[in-house]
Amino acid sequence: MNHRMVIAALALIGFFVALYLWLWKLGVLGEMACGAGGCETVQLSEYAELLGQPVALYGVIGYLSIFAVSLVGLQPRWLSSKAPSVALLVLSAMGVAFTAYLTYLEAAVIQAWCRWCIVSAVIITAIALTALAGLRRGAYSS
Amino acid sequence: MKAFYGVLGLIALVGGGAIWWASGSGSGPQFIEQPVPLDTEAFPGYVMGSDSATVEIVEYADFQCPACGHFAVLTGPDVKQRLVQTGLVRWRFRDFPLDIHDKALAAHHAAACAGEQGRFWEMHDQLFFNQGTWSRSNRPQRLFRDYATAAGAERDQFEDCMDEQRYLARIQATRNEVATLGIASTPTFDIGQLRVSSSLSYDSLKVLVDLAVEKAVQ
Numbered sequence A: 001m002n003h004r005m006v007i008a009a010l011a012l013i014g015f016f017v018a019l020y021l022w023l024w025k026l027g028v029l030g031e032m033a034c035g036a037g038g039c040e041t042v043q044l045s046e047y048a049e050l051l052g053q054p055v056a057l058y059g060v061i062g063y064l065s066i067f068a069v070s071l072v073g074l075q076p077r078w079l080s081s082k083a084p085s086v087a088l089l090v091l092s093a094m095g096v097a098f099t100a101y102l103t104y105l106e107a108a109v110i111q112a113w114c115r116w117c118i119v120s121a122v123i124i125t126a127i128a129l130t131a132l133a134g135l136r137r138g139a140y141s142s
Numbered sequence B: 001m002k003a004f005y006g007v008l009g010l011i012a013l014v015g016g017g018a019i020w021w022a023s024g025s026g027s028g029p030q031f032i033e034q035p036v037p038l039d040t041e042a043f044p045g046y047v048m049g050s051d052s053a054t055v056e057i058v059e060y061a062d063f064q065c066p067a068c069g070h071f072a073v074l075t076g077p078d079v080k081q082r083l084v085q086t087g088l089v090r091w092r093f094r095d096f097p098l099d100i101h102d103k104a105l106a107a108h109h110a111a112a113c114a115g116e117q118g119r120f121w122e123m124h125d126q127l128f129f130n131q132g133t134w135s136r137s138n139r140p141q142r143l144f145r146d147y148a149t150a151a152g153a154e155r156d157q158f159e160d161c162m163d164e165q166r167y168l169a170r171i172q173a174t175r176n177e178v179a180t181l182g183i184a185s186t187p188t189f190d191i192g193q194l195r196v197s198s199s200l201s202y203d204s205l206k207v208l209v210d211l212a213v214e215k216a217v218q
Helices: A003-026 A038-043 A055-073 A083-110 A115-137 B002-023 B066-074 B076-084 B104-116 B120-129 B140-151 B155-164 B168-180 B202-217
Strands: B046-048 B055-061 B089-095 B188-191 B194-196
Touching (some): A003 A055, A003 A083, A003 A115, A003 B002, A055 A083, A083 A115, B055 B066, B055 B202, B066 B120, B076 B089, B089 B104, B104 B155
Parallel strands (some): B055 B089
């Protein structure tokens, strides 16, 4: 399994986490499975929306983009190309930066923790580290 | 590669299945087999609207629950103006402070003390609209006093009521009774014979009210 496969698998998991939060925000799902309820506090705060859209939607789009790039990078035509690895690092670095901002809001402003957001933060960080490791190693085929 | 795509398929299956399961648990309306008993010894709740309204909606809520606050702020004004004031719906609020919310019981008690002076609904709005402030405060009692004053309650009487914990036993009795109705989360709404456990948009609520009206006139 090369780094693009690992990233694809992590991005798919992250996609479902973000999808769950987005659908809950849209009112499609019932009570959120979140233990002590910090998820609702975070998700219903004014910071859970950006430019009129739920923050979770950006997560859905971001993870889908990473997933798509990693799958493209696994196709024979792109397997030995550096470009998909660079794209994955750029996308995941943007995700980490955005996640760091959201985590700061949870800790310092909202003062509540959303467990699903923490799961997402761990996933995007793992994706970024894997992308970085893959790029540094320089081996693009399995 | 086959194993890799197999792993992706497994993740998709588990993730999709979990979301599909979540979409069917708790959000949809369920018919209540037994009518909600209101002729009990416990306090029957605060009522807004006409006695002759076609449908009664019972809301089981927690003042510190974010989803309840979301409903009160976003949907509440429409409900009041378009359903209650038009005589279609009678609204009943029942206390259900959850143990997971550390200031909920005190907030419900503050609402009861304002209610003693006929200012429950004004205090209800104060508590929900300011939920983000008092729920994070280390001294919510001072804020409750300010909200009660803003709601129109007489300050000394409110403070006496709070100090004596005059309604604590009543709120706890209501909470225990509500738990026996099979309700475990807030907000939960009984709309005629339908029960929904989630915050609702006005449009979603109106659909359920129309269903309840149909059933009531049959």
